[in-house]
Amino acid sequence: MSINQQIKPLTTANTPNLSIGGCDLVDLAKKYGTPLYIVDEQSLRGICREYRNAFNDYKNIRMTYASKALSNLAISKILIEENFGFDTVSAGEIYTVYKAGADMSKITFNGNNKSADELEFALDMKVGRFSVDNFYEAELLNDLAAKKGVVADILLRVTPGIECHTHDYIKTGQIDSKFGFDLSQTDEIVNLVINKYKNLSLKGLHAHIGSQIFENQSFKDEIEILVKELSRINQTFGLDLNEINIGGGLGVKYTEEDAPPSVEEFGAAVIEALKTSCEKHNLEYPIVYIEPGRSIISTAGVTLYTVGSSKQVPNGTKYIAVDGGMADNTRPITYQAKYYAEIVNPAENRVDEIVTVAGKYCESGDILIENIKLPAPQEGDILCVFNTGAYNYSMCSNYNRSKKPAMVLVNNSQSDIIVNRESLEDLIRLEEIPDRLRK
Ligand code: LLP
Helix, strand or coil, X not given: CCHHHCCCCCCCEECCCEEECCEEHHHHHHHHCCCEEEEEHHHHHHHHHHHHHHCCCCCCEEEEEECCCCCCHHHHHHHHHCCCEEEEXXXXXXXXXXXXXXXXXXXEECCCCCCHHHHHHHHHCCCCXXXXXXXXHHHHHHHHHHHHCCCEEEEEEEECCCCCCCCHHHECCCCCCCCCEEHHHHHHHHHHHHHCCCCEEEEEEECCCECCECCHHHHHHHHHHHHHHHHHHHHHHCCXXXXXXXXXXXXXXXXXXXXCCCHHHHHHHHHHHHHHHHHHHCCCCCEEEECCCHHHHCCCEEEEEEEEEEEECCCCCEEXXXXXXXXXXXXXXXXXXXXXXXXCCCCCCCCEEEXXXXXXXXXXXXEXXXXXXXXXXXXXXXXXXXXXXXXXXXXXXXXXHCCCCEEEEEECCEEEEEECCCCHHHHHCCCCCCHHHHC
């Protein structure tokens, strides 16, 4: 079974407390405090290797990790060691992977409204590919590159018009999308790039159809559209473009209801689609970039919370409240995302109850998990919520002036802080009181 098909990290064990990476989770909660993000290094490295194995038979593959899922120095360092490049979407993400020592030629810069400052920074950082999203960006990037006397290698982001079955907010490939060129506009932009924008060098096409996708057919459809369009552009303009970037999107298993394909099945489907489509449209096997984010980091991550207050609504819901919530995991309130959790300390001889796990933030909607069966949770219990590696820390906020939690990397019974917990001082670090208010 692939790591993205499991709810828990690879190294999860009962010892008798729950442990991950050989580290007792109660001990970690005591040592580092809660809420606490934990990343299991073996799960992270394991899925990277699964991706590499899945594409063993396609030598023109370029693995990049979508760092928006979780970006920090230590995680980037591990991905670099595992031979991944990065899909980045801001100067911040570019700077992070640069500081971690990435080979900048393996970086793609994506986004629908990259600022002039960010584009300049990316040019100075010599990122390998710019995924140009719209007419405005093409002109801006060309001007900036011309001023610096450099040529930017670009892909064109296109909207393939594919509806995939995922939450509306994380669909990106449908026709009415803020991302990319409509296929009816590609001739116009290709024409501009090859005839007018002398500081842009066109390499191929890019698309991303959405996130948390469970059907490989969606990727096959996408590949058919990209290959067909690339081949058509080559014929129309007498070009020899040979790169496609198919984005990310492979799903993970948050709860028992989720059934994502394995990485191996995903790889086989992509390679099969490439073979079929390239033969059909008479295109040589292109260089193919993939940009998985969620499936790389989600399963490796968990969050620990301490249970505090509880409330039994007469004849209604039993709420148990934890010391985190929508500030450290905004996915339930944003996407109605579902999670699975367990109590970490032994809770034998307790009767199972159906409870709703509430966050501590001042909003009724701050509910982490609705109706989960847990052994009668009590104050002081440590609750482990699984599959929080992706889009949790990267979307976390200081709502209610909360301090962002720490993150710990575990492996072989060792635990290391990779992101420190914020302090109260950190919360006011950037603030000023104007002199006129000091009187
Ligand atoms: N490439 C591009 C161009 C993307 O826009 C994305 C994600 C990825 C790759 C990575 O997709 P993944 O493999 O992670 O599915 N915050 C949302 C997810 C937003 C995804 C945005 N784009 C969530 O928490 O579900």
